Amino acid sequence: MADADGQPEGSLAAKVDHLFRTVRPRPGREYSFDEVAETIKARGGPTISATYVWQLRRGLRDNPTKRHLEALAGFFGVPPAYFFDDAVTEMIDSELALLIALRNSSVRRMALRASGLSAKSLSALTAMVERAREIEGLPEGPDGETGP
Template sequence: MSQDTATSQAPTPSASLADKVEWLINNMWPADAPPPKTNIEAAAAITAATGEDISSTTVWKLRTGRQDNPQLRTLTALARFFGVPLGYFGPTTESRQIENDLTLQALRRKLDDGTIRPEVLRAFIDLPTDIRWLVDEMVISAANAAQTRLG
């Protein structure tokens, strides 16, 4: 549950709530809050920041898919804590745009903290389309392999 975890592809609108919550914890944890090492720390940070009492059990259930229909107040607290629209959690017509925006925010964070080098992105943009497509496929394959190894 670390921000050092590689940025994974944002969940699709049809992704499970567990996948969406996990992605937020790994990629959108607020910079002014220490990254949680446990669900207890995650729940405490969310509760402290939002005033909504979120238990570590609730965080665990959300992350593991054991709770896929939480109360609106729980989702509202998560949305407020992570700075995402409430629509992120449901399959709405705007979900794809929300997820694209969140992916860009996570990418900017990785650029700011030096995890991704800016010169790599500039070089990627300058590649011919066919080569860029090949690199895209390699990155997606590497991300899938990392998810399999970590998951």
């Protein structure tokens, strides 16, 4: 299976690409390769060029140094294990999916309004949301869970 840019799922390129598409300075805009390289340098990280970051994202390079991966992880706010441990990758990707959902003001407002409700009420709301997704022909939630 491949990601949106045709990189093999789970590859370094797919993970770097996912971070670019998900972790953003503001809605609607990805970080540029220059921003990534300059920020890493400004933080005292290893020398890394914008071209090299681009090559990592596109899968043209796939064997970066440990320091480069640590710097990229630090830039995007994920642990370095994100690039090595599939369980960590899955956990972080679930958290990133939640952050993306919370960017939507309606979703954020609904989540805040649900705070403090009992487990029984939260279960009922989850069932209603899952039913609404089914009616609208939407896939299961980002974590693959359905129902309460």
